[in-house]
Amino acid sequence: MANSKYPTSPHLQIYRLPLTALLSIVHRITGVILACGCLLLVWLLAAAAESAESYQLLFNHLDSWYGQIFLLGFVFSLYLHFCNGVRHLFWDVGYGFELETVDLTAKLVIAVAAILTIATWVVAGVA
Amino acid sequence: MSELRSPLSKVKGLGSAKDGTGHFWHQRLTSLLLIPLVLWVGFSLAALPVDHATLVGWIQQPWVSVALVLLVIIVFYHAQLGLQVIIEDYISAHSKRTATLLLTNLACLLLGTIGVISVLKISFGA
Numbered sequence: 001m002a003n004s005k006y007p008t009s010p011h012l013q014i015y016r017l018p019l020t021a022l023l024s025i026v027h028r029i030t031g032v033i034l035a036c037g038c039l040l041l042v043w044l045l046a047a048a049a050e051s052a053e054s055y056q057l058l059f060n061h062l063d064s065w066y067g068q069i070f071l072l073g074f075v076f077s078l079y080l081h082f083c084n085g086v087r088h089l090f091w092d093v094g095y096g097f098e099l100e101t102v103d104l105t106a107k108l109v110i111a112v113a114a115i116l117t118i119a120t121w122v123v124a125g126v127a
Numbered sequence: 128m129s130e131l132r133s134p135l136s137k138v139k140g141l142g143s144a145k146d147g148t149g150h151f152w153h154q155r156l157t158s159l160l161l162i163p164l165v166l167w168v169g170f171s172l173a174a175l176p177v178d179h180a181t182l183v184g185w186i187q188q189p190w191v192s193v194a195l196v197l198l199v200i201i202v203f204y205h206a207q208l209g210l211q212v213i214i215e216d217y218i219s220a221h222s223k224r225t226a227t228l229l230l231t232n233l234a235c236l237l238l239g240t241i242g243v244i245s246v247l248k249i250s251f252g253a
Contacts, residue, residue, distance in 0.1 A: 035235075041242065042242040045195075045241075045242050046242075048186070049244075049249045055182070063177075078169070082165055089158065120169060120170065121173075123173040123174050124174070
């Protein structure tokens with residue numbers, strides 16, 4: 001390459017995505033996960049409307065080890081999408097575009113999502 | 128003649144995409160509305176004792192019913208708008224794209240309706 005100092009377009013398989021780019025695709029992925037997971041919200045409401053037995057059946061699955069893993073993934077996806085969505089809303093009104101700010105808010109999004117997820121389990125444990 | 132666009136076309140503001148900013152704007156509006164609703168429902172469900180009677184009693188409170196119906200409608204509208212963007216970005220074949228969009232929209236509509244009816248059934252005394 002004669003002009004190797006020129007930037008090349010990122011080769012996705014070997015290029016380590018910056019955190020902001022990673023969060024961008026994660027935002028889409030969690031969006032799809034949440035859309036599928038909302039099936040569960042509707043299932044829960046429908047089962048509760050149907051009968052105590054239907055509800056108990058679903059609840060037993062959610063209370064099992066695989067149900068808890070699923071819920072943990074769902075709730076963390078929810079809060080990641082939630083926090084990054086708030087970050088997008090700030091961008092929409094023109095704030096937070098500086099490189100340092102973008103990096104900082106990316107880390108903040110992950111930290112707050114983790115805190116909200118843990119807080120959910122703490123609240124559930126205390127109640 | 129310096130202007131090729133008709134006055135009507137300018138007022139409609141749709142351009143060649145045949146679609147205005149409605150999609151973008153609704154995505155933002157629904158996400159704003161979902162901020163309080165998601166925090167409320169997430170932590171309420173976590174704090175609630177897990178038996179059927181308690182859950183039903185909670186849903187039957189008028190304001191909880193109202194908020195849950197709003198949540199279900201806004202969640203599935205927001206999901207439909209988001210999934211539409213992803214499908215339009217990644218599925219380029221016109222027929223496949225249209226079919227996927229139709230199925231996704233139908234699924235969102237169906238799930239949203241089931242959700243709303245379930246809340247109403249509980250609310251009016253299932």
